[in-house]
Every structure is written in C-alpha cells, then in structure tokens.
Amino acid sequence: xxxxxxxxxxxxxxxxxxxxxxxxxxxxxGHLNQLxxxxxxxxxxxxxxxxxxxxxxxxxxxxRVHGWDPLAISDIRFHEFPLPSFPTPPPDPKAPTKLPTQLxxxxxxxxxxxxxxxxxxxxxSSTARRVVVIHDSLMCYVVQDMPSIPxxxxxxxxxxxxxxxxxxxxxxMGKPVLADGEPVNDLLSTPASGFxxxxxxxxxxxxxxxxxxxxxxxxxxxxxxxxxLNLLAEIKFGETENNWAIGPFNPLVITEDQxxxxxxxxxxxxxxxxxxxxIFVSFGSTTSLSDEEVEQIAIGLERSGQKFxxxxxxxxxGDVSIGEGRKAQLPxxxxxxxxxxxxxxxxxxxxxxxxxxxxTGGFMSHCGWNxxxxxxxxxxxxAAWPMHSDQPRNAILVTKILKTGLMVGDLAHQDESFKAxxxxxxxxxxxxxxxxxxMRKRAEELSDALKQSVIKGSDNSTEMDTFIxxxxx
Numbered sequence: 139x140x141x142x143x144x145x146x147x148x149x150x151x152x153x154x155x156x157x158x159x160x161x162x163x164x165x166x167x168g169h170l171n172q173l174x175x176x177x178x179x180x181x182x183x184x185x186x187x188x189x190x191x192x193x194x195x196x197x198x199x200x201x202r203v204h205g206w207d208p209l210a211i212s213d214i215r216f217h218e219f220p221l222p223s224f225p226t227p228p229p230d231p232k233a234p235t236k237l238p239t240q241l242x243x244x245x246x247x248x249x250x251x252x253x254x255x256x257x258x259x260x261x262x263s264s265t266a267r268r269v270v271v272i273h274d275s276l277m278c279y280v281v282q283d284m285p286s287i288p289x290x291x292x293x294x295x296x297x298x299x300x301x302x303x304x305x306x307x308x309x310x311m312g313k314p315v316l317a318d319g320e321p322v323n324d325l326l327s328t329p330a331s332g333f334x335x336x337x338x339x340x341x342x343x344x345x346x347x348x349x350x351x352x353x354x355x356x357x358x359x360x361x362x363x364x365x366x367l368n369l370l371a372e373i374k375f376g377e378t379e380n381n382w383a384i385g386p387f388n389p390l391v392i393t394e395d396q397x398x399x400x401x402x403x404x405x406x407x408x409x410x411x412x413x414x415x416x417i418f419v420s421f422g423s424t425t426s427l428s429d430e431e432v433e434q435i436a437i438g439l440e441r442s443g444q445k446f447x448x449x450x451x452x453x454x455x456g457d458v459s460i461g462e463g464r465k466a467q468l469p470x471x472x473x474x475x476x477x478x479x480x481x482x483x484x485x486x487x488x489x490x491x492x493x494x495x496x497x498t499g500g501f502m503s504h505c506g507w508n509x510x511x512x513x514x515x516x517x518x519x520x521a522a523w524p525m526h527s528d529q530p531r532n533a534i535l536v537t538k539i540l541k542t543g544l545m546v547g548d549l550a551h552q553d554e555s556f557k558a559x560x561x562x563x564x565x566x567x568x569x570x571x572x573x574x575x576x577m578r579k580r581a582e583e584l585s586d587a588l589k590q591s592v593i594k595g596s597d598n599s600t601e602m603d604t605f606i607x608x609x610x611x
Contacts, residue, residue, distance in 0.1 A: 158262050160190060162190055167198065168424075170199040178214070186213075226456045229455070231431075233426075245340050276297075276344050285349055299366075304366040316369075357384075402491070412497065419502040422525075434561065489509070499569060500519055500521060514540070517584070
C-alpha cells in the first residue's frame with residue numbers, strides 16, 4: 139500500500155502566518171478529543187492553532203491523547219481561562235437514564251468563556267488577516283460575538299455522525315418520505331430518547347445563541363456516511379452550503395513513533411495473544427454501570443469462553459482530576475477465574491492503540507462517535523450497545539448501513555440487554571461465527587478504503603485541502 143501522508147502536511151504548503159485558528163471545544167472527553175486531533179491536523183499545515191478552555195479541561199485533553207506522539211501538540215497554543223467553581227457530583231449508576239447529568243454543571247460553567255474568548259479573538263484579529271474560529275456545536279453561546287469582529291469567521295464542528303445529525307433533523311422536519319423510499323425512512327427512525335430538563339435547558343441556550351455560520355465540519359468521511367452528508371447539504375443545514383467531511387481525525391495506522399512512549403500494561407498483555415482473538419469492552423467516559431449490570435456483563439463474558447479486555451471504570455465527572463471515584467464490584471473470585479483469559483482495566487486506557495493491535499478482533503462499545511470512528515479506522519467490527527444521546531443512531535449506522543457490527547440485544551429494549559445470556563450471545567456471534575467473520579471482512583475492507591482515501595491526491599485528502607484552501611484564501 140502507498141505511504142500514508144497527512145493531507146497537505148508541512149512539506150506541501152508554504153508557511154502562512156496571516157491566518158490563525160481558534161478551537162473552542164465542549165469540556166467532555168469525546169468532544170475535547172476530536173478537536174485536539176483536528177488541531178494537530180490543521181497545525182500540520184503551518185497554521186497557528188489556539189486551543190481554549192479551563193486549565194482542568196485542557197489538561198484532561200492533553201493527558202488522554204493517544205495514537206500519536208504527545209510532542210505533536212507542541213505547536214498548539216493552549217489558553218487557560220478561569221471558570222467559576224461548579225459542582226462535581228459523582229455519576230449515579232442507578233439513575234433512570236445513562237445520560238451524564240453530572241457533567242451539566244461544567245457545561246454551564248463554560249458560558250463564562252464568552253468574554254475571554256472574544257477578547258482573545260479580538261487580539262488575534264489585530265495582527266492576523268483572518269481568525270478562523272472552530273467551535274463545538276454545543277458552544278455557540280461562547281462564540282456568539284464573533285460576527286462583530288470583521289476578520290473573524292466562525293465554523294461549527296459537528297461532534298456526531300452525519301447520519302445521526304440528519305436523523306435528528308429529519309424527525310424535526312416531520313419525517314418526510316425520502317426519494318429512496320421507506321427503507322431509508324425505517325433506518326432513520328430510532329426509539330424516542332428524551333433529555334432531562336437540565337440538558338434541554340443547556341441545548342436551548344446554545345440554540346438561541348447560534349448566529350453566523352461559515353460552514354460545518356465533520357469527523358467523518360464520505361465513505362462512512364456520505365449519503366447523509368449530501369442530504370444535509372441539500373437542506374442547507376446550519377444555513378450554509380459549506381460542509382467538509384475531513385475525518386477521520388485520528389491516525390489510521392499506529393506506527394512505532396505514534397505509540398505511547400511508555401508501553402501500557404494492557405498492550406503488553408495483548409502482545410501475548412493470538413491475532414484477532416480478543417474482544418475489547420468499553421462503554422466510554424460518560425457511562426456508569428450499576429453493580430448488578432456489571433455482574434451480568436461479567437458473567438456473560440466469562441460464559442462466552444472468549445478472551446476479553448474490559449475497561450471497567452466509572453464515568454467522568456466535570457473535573458477528572460478530583461481523584462478515583464466508585465469502584466464497581468465484580469462477582470466474588472471473578473478475576474481469579476478469568477485470569478489469563480480476561481484483562482480488566484480500572485483506569486484510562488489507550489483505546490486507539492488497543493483497537494489497532496493485531497490481537498484485537500472485536501469491540502463491544504456504547505457507540506460514541508469517537509469510538510465508532512476509531513473502530514472503523516482500525517477495521518474492528520463492533521458489538522453495538524448504545525447507552526444515550528446520539529449513540530443509538532450511530533449504532534444503526536454501524537449495524538444496518540455499514541454492516542460492520544451487530545446490535546447487542548434489541549435497540550428498542552436496551553434495558554433488557556443487561557442480561558448475561560444477551561452478552562454471551564453477542565460475544566459469540568461477533569467473535570466466533572460466520573456472521574462475525576463477514577462483519578470483520580467488511581470492517582477491514584472499509585478500513586483499507588479509508589487509508590487509501592487519505593493518501594495525497596485522493597478524494598478525502600482533497601476535501602481537507604479544500605477546507606484549508608478556503609480558510610487561507
């Protein structure tokens with residue numbers, strides 16, 4: 139295969155000091171991670187990038203970076219703005235919803251970034267020809283003053299899949315029949331999932347603050363959900379025709395110089411396993427499981443007879459530096475019984491490197507968009523187990539459209555999926571069946587196509603180059 143290159147990397151562009159970029163992420167891990175990866179990509183074009191947030195959340199983003207040398211962010215300028223103190227309640231594993239309500243106080247605290255971010259952009263605008271502000275779709279309030287700065291342009295980063303985003307829009311439009319007919323409509327329909335009042339209030343604040351939008355950015359590729367990117371363009375979502383699918387942001391190949399400087403113990407364990415023999419189990423940074431749910435998953439993994447690596451940790455709070463939270467209880471004697479066959483992690487794990495390891499053959503996941511993109515990138519099929527928000531929609535994209543995974547249980551009755559027999563069945567189907575082999579083959583083919591798409595001169599490479607040419611015009 140041809141050598142992979144970062145599209146338009148430094149060797150291919152003249153240095154440009156007249157355009158600067160300001161990144162404004164939402165302080166939740168999946169959002170921080172995507173915009174930090176995008177910062178690295180834009181910085182590779184010799185464009186100065188400024189990453190803004192609180193000291194706590196900037197540190198979180200940097201400490202958890204994986205898949206590339208941490209020194210790669212040395213050219214990114216981090217700005218740490220103080221936030222008022224906010225409550226940091228622990229996650230409630232027995233809450234009626236899996237939504238991370240414990241993060242809401244941190245989200246509302248970001249409203250205080252509006253003034254310092256405006257001051258930063260104003261200062262940069264005095265010396266730069268153009269300031270390009272890329273903000274998370276849930277940080278509209280912070281960037282609402284950008285239209286008052288003549289040489290500032292504001293671009294909205296959509297942190298979810300184009301399929302998930304279009305399905306939300308489609309529902310808001312009254313579920314119109316599409317040209318392709320009912321089958322597509324059936325795919326777009328997902329079980330109703332409302333948001334608690336505190337989330338709805340935050341979303342309303344952002345929506346009311348939404349103003350000028352020069353374009354939408356997606357951590358996606360037209361190979362992944364191009365049909366839905368086209369549908370969003372047709373309706374001029376965000377009142378703009380400018381849409382760039384410039385992902386995946388994460389590296390598509392983990393080379394030796396991109397691996398963590400200190401090999402993680404879990405990677406050392408994977409080194410000893412047979413190729414594609416391990417299923418990786420992780421439900422992300424916003425999901426907390428009750429002891430009863432943990433017990434059922436544990437029993438299901440044990441009964442499957444499959445080797446597994448399980449990240450078993452509580453969800454993040456608004457400040458991950460506070461210290462260790464709750465430690466979920468496993469059945470008595472469990473770790474001794476699965477010793478050698480199961481590896482249990484109770485800390486942050488280098489997920490991209492685990493998925494890119496040759497011993498990893500499957501991924502049981504909550505289907506957060508980061509996890510989906512990383513799994514697709516590495517050619518690993520998924521056992522999709524969505525918990526909240528856009529995750530059920532991402533699960534449909536993976537299982538029904540891309541067909542690189544299977545659903546754990548019934549999407550319409552996910553509460554019933556927390557049964558040992560459901561977990562056992564899903565693991566066996568993904569890892570040890572003809573059905574699973576076919577999914578793995580499709581996942582690997584899509585991964586190979588994505589790798590080809592970022593080679594200089596390919597369609598996706600051209601899309602990234604087009605975005606860079608647009609902001610440096």
